[in-house]
Amino acid sequence: MADNIIRIEKVTKQFAGGAKAVDDAHFNVERGEFFSLLGPSGCGKTTLLRMIAGFEFPSEGEIYIDNQASSLIPAYQRPTNMVFQSYAIFPHLNVFDNIAYGLRKSGLSGGELKRRVNEALGMIKLDGFGARRGDQLSGGQRQRVALARALVKRPKVLLLDEPLGALDKKLREEMQIELRQLQKSVGITFVFVTHDQEEALSMSDRIAVMVKGKVLQIAPPQELYEAPGNVEVASFIGSINLIDVTVKSVGAGEAVLDGAGFGQLRARAIDDLKAGEKLVAAVRPEKLALVSSRPGSGSFVEGTVKASAYLGDRSHYHVFVKGRTTPIYVAAQNAERAMTGGFDTAKSVYVTWDWQSLILLRR
Template identity: 50%
Template structure:
């Protein structure tokens, strides 16, 4: 059984009449890279600030390393925070910045120097300890901020969108650095981001948030492949939604009549006993799960339409098809595997198709069931890799 690093139980936060967090309850496992993902204003940064002690909860309990921390200020909690702005002292060297927080620990000077040296090695800046922050690149400054936060050996490191100020290439490099350092130090990281790809790439588990609520908590591949609701499916990546009504059930297949799309066959595994004839559902299909071909290449789950546009992105093409009911179907096809070159002709008649096991059945709104936020750690998680 994995030990819980952070336990959040019934947390609510309100600023006057405005409620920004409502009944948040879940656990974060020791040594886990856990991400809080959601759009601006969803409450993810507020939740991080509550964990760090920068804001008090309106109600609810919060435990870190098994100990209640309500009422404790940030400096009394076993946490430290890396901010988006780096917050480095411009008049101090890199080494002095890293060692700044050690001064209050009553640690011998020789031990402080050892920690600073090890920290510089960890972030691969051993040769730059004597430089000032303005002499570093953005990625180097972010690594120094990370090392300074880790130097005090917190139980939990809180990261508030620390990579958002970096350009795309540097951001991707720093993502891998973050993951390497987290594995090396082995402590719990709680990472706030609105970037879906970032959360998918870094996390052991992630919580998708919206309007002060947690919609789903799971491993990244489960969030992407098996979203619990239409809201989660729409927020993570791109998704096609085909609304319809279940006509019949044939073993593990639901036959769904969708206006403008025809009769669609979808595997019902995971939907439990909630699927029955007459039930309104949404068939959700990722663009990369669809294939596109000429009108005479009809297969199972074929949706006919007209090619509206095709955009070339080097390794793949994004194809927009207009279905019979006027809605748009998005297909993402790898150019290495794409055999149908006629799809490049705007106005041509095409057919998009998908396999029954590549679609997800969702309720038109909400989720099939209440989310169990108190989940056990999954064996074989990335932290064990």
């Protein structure tokens, strides 16, 4: 049985006069896991995190932390600690005192205090920075200090609310890797909030996708990307082409479909598929390729390049296909082979794919 450090049981949060910020959330977080809450701004991520921390209380349901119902446990007695986007460190205190702050408040002093703070400084790779004042640090260093200040208290769960949001892209990517390594080495459970899908995909063991207060799917990154559970999740994670299809027939593990603008299509069957059912076939742009002459076999559709963008390692194309109102989005790697040709606007092309890369989704 999984060792769940957090159990969220049918938790709903309704603010006075507002819609449900969190709507019937129900999931577990395993001990030692890097778990992310991913969703657009306003979907309820912070509210859910604050309920775990004890800064906010569920209108319905219960949150169990380390097998204890948390509703009667105040924030400061929970085995959790929170790191915010705006690194709330004291600018007038030095790094050592910033990190020591919470430990001193809980009565620690002398050699043990020093040892714990220095250990935390090592974790965040700021050994020797103890005497530096908070306002003499870069953004990345300040965020590290905020992290150390939370870690030094040795919480069982660290709650992080968009902690890298204020950093520039390069630093953010560095910190993503460091944070992931740090989490694995200290073994503390992380619940990490972000609206950035790449960040969630690259860091997490599992991701919960939230939209309008509802948790739509919980899965490891690869599963979320390769096998999204529905159209909403598929569209939120990465870009994807959606094709309205009607099921013509279902065979062994395979379905034959009729797709607007595509004629007959093949895809892997999903459960309980019936002839006549209308659903959506989805395909990622990088699963598609462009060729200039008509393929002899396999899955393809004819179209016209409407727009293209050269991005160095790859090119993006919008291909217009007759019978469709939205173009097909193709992301082609600029491998040696393709570089010689390129595909100009207004050029007639064939979009090809492996039939197994079509994902059937119900709306």
